[in-house]
Amino acid sequence: MKGELKNIRTYLMTGVSYMIPIVVIGGVLIALAIALSGVEAGTGANVTNPILEKMLNIGVKAFGLMVPILAGYISFGIADRPGLAPGLVGGALANEIGAGFLGGIIAGFVAGYTAKWIKSWKVHVQLRAIMPIFVIPLLTSLVVGTVMYIIGAPISSLMESMTATLKSMGTGNAVLLAVIMGAMIAFDMGGPINKVAFMFGAAMIGEGVYTIMGPVAVAICVPPIAMGVATLLNPKKYTETEKEAGKGAIAMGLIGITEGAIPFAAADPFRVIPSIVVGSSIGAAIAAIGKVGDHAPHGGPIVLPVVDNRIMFIIAVLVGVAVAALMVNILKKDVVEEKKEENDDEEISIEF
Template identity: 85%
Template sequence: MSNELKNLRTYLMTGVSYMIPIVVIGGVLIALSIALSGVEAGTGANVTNPILSKMLNIGVKAFGLMVPVLAGFIAFGIAERPGLAPGLVGGALANEIGAGFLGGIIAGFVAGYTAKWIKTWKVPTQLRAIMPIFVIPLLGSLVVGTVMYIIGAPISSLMESMTNGLKSMGTSNAVILAIIMGAMIAFDMGGPVNKVAFMFGAAMIGEGVYTVMGPVAVAICIPPLAMGVATLLSPKKYSEAEKEAGKGAIAMGLIGITEGAIPFAAADPIRVIPSIVTGSAIGAAIAAMGKVGDHAPHGGPIVLPVVDNKVMFMVAVIVGVAVAAFMVNALKKEVQEEIIENDDPGEIDIEF
């Protein structure tokens, strides 16, 4: 059972890893085009410049590929090349029926396991050559398409109910939601938990609710900025490689790329992950209390021109970064203190 759960996570992360560049392309281009065009009260973004309009369109098209790419490469991870086409088809259907991110995950697993099962069929020698390029993609697409049309309505209804529930929330509930979403954003820094929170915030923009993406936009940039700042505040607690990574993390944080904190979390998850989760949750809560809104499906200071209540946005980011940076440095020891010599001079032990 544990091996199977590990495999499921591996397949999911395969899809997420291929989706990340699409998220970056779409998010940054949309944010830049809107930021350079401005936002009008009551109407939101107003991109009229022809060049910026084309930039926005590129970003929107990239965002439209997120769910198909996610589903396609989940299926690819399970069944290799024969699973890719059914996964892409299932992801496109998830977009069409409004099932969104969760629907794409389901489509990827259905397509992948269907293709993997069909690969085990005993077929005549004459059919073997066309199985991976015709039979498996065709049958896999029919199966995943049928499943998506069956489950599409319930998933779409659930998302609609969540939207309506969010619109009716009071201030206190909005803060609690922001804390949860801020923690999710930081927990796996671009992984599936992060993407659920991000996609929910982005979906709310389409519903005219900008005060969900606002806290998410704050939480997105806190992990990389905090780890970069932490290396500057306590350089003795980080290796040379980590200090170099810290510079890159600050740059990534400024344009809303949470993955900039991954090298630090991979090296020291016990101290880093709780710190950035705490910082992002607090930053998101402050943003919710300040009614910060974000009109672009992206995060970090790059979206500041399209943010409602810019002062509170920056206050939330600064407080969140400070909390995470001071917390992780309080938990960490100096690098020299963590290296303990053992009986063999050719080896060292690292104390965690």
């Protein structure tokens, strides 16, 4: 069991290692374009300069490759070259149905294990040459495509249900609503659950209620900033690649790009996701208590010019970041210690 869990982590890290440059390219370019253009009340990020528009478009296109690359290289890690194309297809479909990076992880594992299984088939010698370039990718793509379309409908229904629940809560219990929305924002960082909370907050701006988007704006920036700060507070718990990604994550968080935390969550979901969910929820709750309002459908410190009660906004962000960063560092092990445990597991399995 331990050996299989180690393999799963290895496959995840394969996908994450190839995804990180894409996240950095997309996140930094989008952040620069928005930072140099600014955020306006009512409309949010408003990039009109032609050069900055092109910079933003490059960043958006790079971000569009993030989930397919994650899924493709998870599948590649499991099944080698025959798994790459089906994993990329599954990741693209995860994007299409709005399943986010969690959908990409599912697609990667489905594609990888399906391709690995088909590779094990005993086939006629004349078919062996075309198996890795035709049969395996084709059949695996059909399988992973079917799975992604099957989970698409439940994801859509879940989004509608969550939206209805948030609407039914109204603004009566502002703190509880903020806690729930903060958790939703952090849970899948740009995925379907995140988008429900964000779109609800943005819709309330149109109704003249800005104290819903205020806590959301805080929650949006907590995950990436917290993960970046965590790498600085205790670098022994992170790989060199993660430490570099942490710098980019801080920049993305300042501009309100939650996806900056995705590489960390994909690599270690059971420690990172609970930590950032708690941090974002607490930050959002503090913002609600302080009646923080945000007049723009965007998040992060970049929206400060259009925020009501800016001091409480800053306090909420700082507390949320501190909680998430400290919690994740308490939960995570040192990289050296983790590798030692993996090596010990390998030695035990060899002895058996």
